[in-house]
Amino acid sequence: MATKTQVKKSSTAVSSKASKKETSTAKKFGKDTYLKWYESMLLMRKFEEKAGQLYIQQKIRGFCHLYIGQEALVAGAVSALKPTDNMITAYRDHAHPIGLGMDPKYVMAELYGKETGCTKGKGGSMHMFDKELNFFGGHGIVGGQIPLGAGIAFADKYKGNDNVTLCYMGDGAVRQGAFHEALNMAMNWKLPVIFIIENNNYAMGTSVERVSNVTNLNVLAEGYEMPNEQVDGMSCETVHNSIERAVERARKGEGPTLLEMRTYRYKGHSMSDPAKYRTKDELEEYKLLDPIESALNVIKQNKYATEKEIEAIKKRVADQVAESIEFSENSDYPDASELYKDVYKQEDYPFIIE
Ligand SMILES: Cc1ncc(C[n+]2csc(CCOP(=O)(O)OP(=O)(O)O)c2C)c(N)n1
């Protein structure tokens, strides 16, 4: 397969022209897909809006990075996967398990640090995990998950199945050596992994332009002759299509793909970031491309749901979020004895000096 590169000049907003052109492929997706995308993304959004409020009330402590604005990167990808495929990401990780189908109450309880959370309250916001969903976290070290993603793909290739691993990362992570090492080996070994850069244009408060001359991040794959694409990440359609192409290649044994998805986070880097490094206009420009609004517009235009049915979806989502809070409030904190459980220890490890 020839390497595919689509280079855009601007590294900030994806033009709405490009977005319109791509959404013309909407015909391919039917009612069920749009309704699923809409409900899934609305659940992520409403869940995180509440999480933000609960953080301010100090019900949730520690770090908390919201995905608000970036939801299409997960919803559009999940619709192109099969249940046995794997996913791994960084610390901005609440939306990924929800998109994969985890009951949000387990995500919320984890945010609360309660024993009923998906990692038993021991991980918190940055460390969601679910073995059943093949969701491998939740990683706080920038770029740390990239070689792990390649490793999961290596395991599947070794076992001889056709599973694919989606390995998400931020734009800041591509400046880590681990990114380049993982890409090199993944390509050399033709691993079934899709590297997805969530390019929201900022690593904390530092813009992509400020750290490198290379601002079209998909071209970083060229150094490894890896197929790559630049994708409108504000649209479920374009995300799905790009993942579908990459998945097809990976399942056939043709190896990895790097997808740079142009997206935007509406909130600050974390709850403690007032986001003074960007303008209000820039934020408003992206809000016009809101993926949830776009999906809803297609639903309305094509009469995929009545107003009553849309209200029922909104209510279902609100109820789920409310339930997740009630569940977390009523759960206990882990017992102190849990501290030494679930810790990997190799009994005969030769390098520990007691
Ligand atoms: C190795 C390492 N260096 C620095 C940090 C501190 N840090 C946490 S998030 C972050 C920015 C990463 O930005 P990006 O990869 O673009 O992801 P985003 O937050 O935009 O999703 C930094 C520098 C860290 N966690 N790990």
Ligand SMILES: [Mg+2]
């Ligand atoms: Mg970023």
